Amino acid sequence: MLTIGKLGAEAGVKVPTVRYYEQIGLLPKAERSAGNQRLYGRKALERLAFIRHARDLGFTLEAIRDLLSLSDRPDQSCAAADAIAKAQLAEVESRLARLMSLKAELERMVVQCAGGRIADCRVIEVLGDHSLCATDHRHPEGEHIA
Amino acid sequence: MLTIGKLGAEAGVKVPTVRYYEQIGLLPKAERSAGNQRLYGRKALERLAFIRHARDLGFTLEAIRDLLSLSDRPDQSCAAADAIAKAQLAEVESRLARLMSLKAELERMVVQCAGGRIADCRVIEVLGDHSLCATDHRHPEGEHIA
DNA sequence: CCTAATGTCTCTAGCAACTATATGTTCAAG
DNA sequence: CTTGAACATATAGTTGCTAGAGACATTAGG
Ligand SMILES: [Zn+2]
Ligand SMILES: [Zn+2]
Ligand SMILES: [Zn+2]
Ligand SMILES: [Zn+2]
Numbered sequence: 422m423l424t425i426g427k428l429g430a431e432a433g434v435k436v437p438t439v440r441y442y443e444q445i446g447l448l449p450k451a452e453r454s455a456g457n458q459r460l461y462g463r464k465a466l467e468r469l470a471f472i473r474h475a476r477d478l479g480f481t482l483e484a485i486r487d488l489l490s491l492s493d494r495p496d497q498s499c500a501a502a503d504a505i506a507k508a509q510l511a512e513v514e515s516r517l518a519r520l521m522s523l524k525a526e527l528e529r530m531v532v533q534c535a536g537g538r539i540a541d542c543r544v545i546e547v548l549g550d551h552s553l554c555a556t557d558h559r560h561p562e563g564e565h566i567a
Numbered sequence: 568m569l570t571i572g573k574l575g576a577e578a579g580v581k582v583p584t585v586r587y588y589e590q591i592g593l594l595p596k597a598e599r600s601a602g603n604q605r606l607y608g609r610k611a612l613e614r615l616a617f618i619r620h621a622r623d624l625g626f627t628l629e630a631i632r633d634l635l636s637l638s639d640r641p642d643q644s645c646a647a648a649d650a651i652a653k654a655q656l657a658e659v660e661s662r663l664a665r666l667m668s669l670k671a672e673l674e675r676m677v678v679q680c681a682g683g684r685i686a687d688c689r690v691i692e693v694l695g696d697h698s699l700c701a702t703d704h705r706h707p708e709g710e711h712i713a
Numbered sequence: 714c715c716t717a718a719t720g721t722c723t724c725t726a727g728c729a730a731c732t733a734t735a736t737g738t739t740c741a742a743g
Numbered sequence: 744c745t746t747g748a749a750c751a752t753a754t755a756g757t758t759g760c761t762a763g764a765g766a767c768a769t770t771a772g773g
Contacts, residue, residue, distance in 0.1 A: 424769095426720065433705075436721085441760060456768045458721055471695045477706045478694070479669050482759070492691045499688035503680050506690045510673040517666045520659055523625050527656040534649055542645035544652045545638045548624070549617045559579075560623045570740095572749060582750085587731065602739045604750055628730070 422460040425451075432469040439469065447472060447486060480509055522558040529555060568606040571597075578615040585615065593618060593632060626655055668704040675701060 429436045442448045443459075448468060451459035461469075468489065475485045484505050491502045526547075534543040547553045575582045588594045589605075594614060597605035607615075614635065621631045630651050637648045672693075680689040693699045 424720080435761085437761065438759085440722095445759095454768090456721085458768070467695065470697075474697050475694050476759090477697075477704060478672060479666075488691065488694065491685055492695075495684065495686035497685050499680060499683060499685045499690065502685060502688050502690045503677065503682065506673060506677050506680075510670065510677055513666055513670045513673060517663065517670060520625075520663045520666065524656065524659050524663060526624060527652060527659060531649065531652050531656060534645065534652075536649065537645060538641065539637055539643050539645045539648065540641035542648050544645065544648045545634065548621050548634065549613065549638075551616075551620050551623075558623060570750075581732085583733085584731065586751090591730090600739090602750085604739070622730090 422452075422462060423466065425459045425461070428461045428466060428469065431466055432473050434469055434473050442469070442472065445482070447482060447489070478509070479513060480505070484509065519558065519560075522556050525556060526554050526558050568598075568608060569612065571605045571607070574607045574612060574615060577612055578619050580615055580619050588615070588618065591628070593628060593635070624655070625659060626651070630655065665704065665707075668702050671702060672700050672704050 423431065425436050425439055428434075429439050432439075434442075439448065440459075443450060448465065451461055451465065454460050471489065471492070472485055475488060476482075480488070488502055488505055491497070491499070530544045530547045533547075535541065539545055551559070569577065571582050571585055574580075575585050578585075580588075585594065589596060594611065597607055597611065600606055617635065617638070618631055621634060622628075626634070634648055634651055637643070637645070676690045676693045679693075681687065685691055697705070
C-alpha cells in the first residue's frame with residue numbers, strides 16, 4: 422500500500438492534486454490507515470496515471486470522468502470513448518489553427534518594429550488597430566483563449 | 568458619449584467585462600451621468616479596443632496593463648513593449664509545439680481504434696499507458712495546459 | 714526511548730479572466 | 744405614463760489546481 426506522497430510521486434501528480442481529485446469524485450475515497458492517512462493500492466495508481474495521462478493530452482476533467490466510467494464497463498461499445506477523443510482532437514486542431522494565426526501576427530509585429538520610441542512602435546500601433554493585421558485571428562465567441 | 572452597452576458593442580466586449588476591467592483598474596473609472604450610469608468618450612473606446620485586440624492575440628491582462636502604461640509614455644523607448652511582444656510570441660510558439668505533439672498522439676489513438684468493445688479500445692488503452700505514445704508530449708511543469 | 718524532521722490531515726482562500734444571478738434603478742419609446 | 748430594455752451593485756460560480764494555517768502521524772537518528 423502506498424501513502425499519498427508515494428502515489429503522487431509514482432504517477433507524477435502532486436499530493437494536493439490527488440486530494441483534489443478525491444474531493445471532486447474523480448478518485449474514490451481512499452482507504453485509511455489507523456492514523457487516518459490515505460492508503461492506495463495498484464488500482465488507484467492505475468486510475469491516477471490514467472487521469473494524469475489524459476490531462477497531459479489536454480482532456481478536461483469532465484471528459485476524463487466520462488472516460489473513466491466508460492473504462493469501468495469493458496463490454497460496452499467504445500463509440501462513446503472514441504467520440505470523446507475525436508472531440509478532443511477537434512479542439513486541439515482548432516486551437517492549433519488559431520495559435521498559428523497568432524504566431525504570424527506576433528511575428529509581423531515584432532519584425533516590423535524598428536526599435537525607436539513608443540510613439541513609433543509598430544507593436545503598440547498594431548495592438549491599437551486590428552485592421553493593420555494580415556489575418557483575422559480574432560477570438561471566435563465561446564472558444565477558450567489559451 | 569457612449570453608454571456602457573454601446574461601448575461594449577463598438578469594441579466587441581461584453582458589458583460585464585467592461586465593468587470588470589474598470590474594477591481591476593485596467594480601464595479608468597468612467598464618468599457618470601446624472602442617473603449614475605457610466606459614460607465613455609473616444610479615448611475610452613480606443614483603450615478598450617486595444618485591450619480587446621491584445622486579448623485576442625493572447626496577451627494576459629498583466630501584460631496588457633504594462634503595454635497600456637507604456638503607450639501612455641510615447642517618448643520612451645519601445646524596448647519594453649517589444650520585449651513583451653517577443654515573450655508572447657515565445658509563449659505561443661511553445662504552446663504550438665505542444666499542441667502539435669498532442670494532435671499527433673490523439674490522431675494515432677483515434678485511427679488505431681478498430682471500434683469494438685471498451686476492453687479492446689485503443690483510446691482507453693493508450694490513455695492508461697503513456698509508453699504506447701510515439702512522442703513525449705507530457706506537460707512541462709509550470710506551463711499552462713490550455 | 715526521545716526528539717526532530719518530514720509527511721499527512723482538514724479547512725480555507727487564492728489564481729486568471731471572466732460569467733452568471735439576484736435585486737434594484739434609470740432611461741427611452743409609445 | 745407605463746412598459747421594457749438597459750443600467751446599477753454585490754455576490755457567487757467557473758476550471759484545475761496551488762498555497763497557507765495549524766494540528767496529528769510517522770520515521771530516522773542519537
Ligand atoms: Zn517597438
Ligand atoms: Zn489583429
Ligand atoms: Zn475505441
Ligand atoms: Zn502519452
